[in-house]
């Protein structure tokens with residue numbers, strides 16, 4: 104008999120909002136302001152979260168100009184599992200303003216797991232220029248790293264087992280209402296097929 108996976112909510116929409124607000128404050132504090140800051144989201148959900156972080160940065164410090172300081176970094180062609188999974192359709196890379204040379208780039212993603220996406224992002228960045236500093240902000244760190252990568256800013260550390268799947272549900276991608284956005288863990292039902 105096939106059982107459906109169990110799903111549990113681990114962050115609500117307001118938990119996510121609060122986490123992003125805290126991360127925005129952390130970024131300003133660790134960078135000592137917003138000059139030279141460039142947020143680059145990893146599509147697709149990282150790009151949306153980068154935009155939301157940027158809105159908060161602009162509220163904290165009006166010198167932060169979202170138009171000039173938020174972009175998107177596609178990593179599709181830099182993945183190390185291209186051979187195993189085949190190519191995905193690339194999303195646009197958009198680098199605003201003066202580019203990445205000399206900037207403090209904050210990579211933004213929804214989930215940090217093996218670290219392979221971030222490794223690919225570092226390769227993608229290197230092809231574009233030479234930032235002064237690269238940092239990482241993620242909404243959820245679920246552990247199980249396969250590479251020596253850690254996040255500077257974390258919305259929530261979430262202990263998980265490898266069998267579980269963490270999903271960040273966002274209106275723009277998943278079609279949920281803003282108030283129904285959430286982080287959920289799906290675990291295979293005990294005794295069920297996967």
Ligand SMILES: O=P(O)(O)OC[C@H]1O[C@H](OP(=O)(O)OP(=O)(O)O)[C@H](O)[C@@H]1O
Pocket residue numbers: 145146147148212213214215216217218219220221
């Ligand atoms: O640290 P990692 O092991 O690389 O995992 C993290 C990545 O996995 C997810 O993307 P995924 O490739 O699953 O694509 P999707 O969310 O668009 O399905 C997530 O958005 C991260 O980018």
Ligand SMILES: O=c1cc[nH]c(=O)[nH]1
Pocket residue numbers: 214216245267268269270271
């Ligand atoms: O659980 C996981 C693993 C990789 N990427 C995700 O988004 N969730």
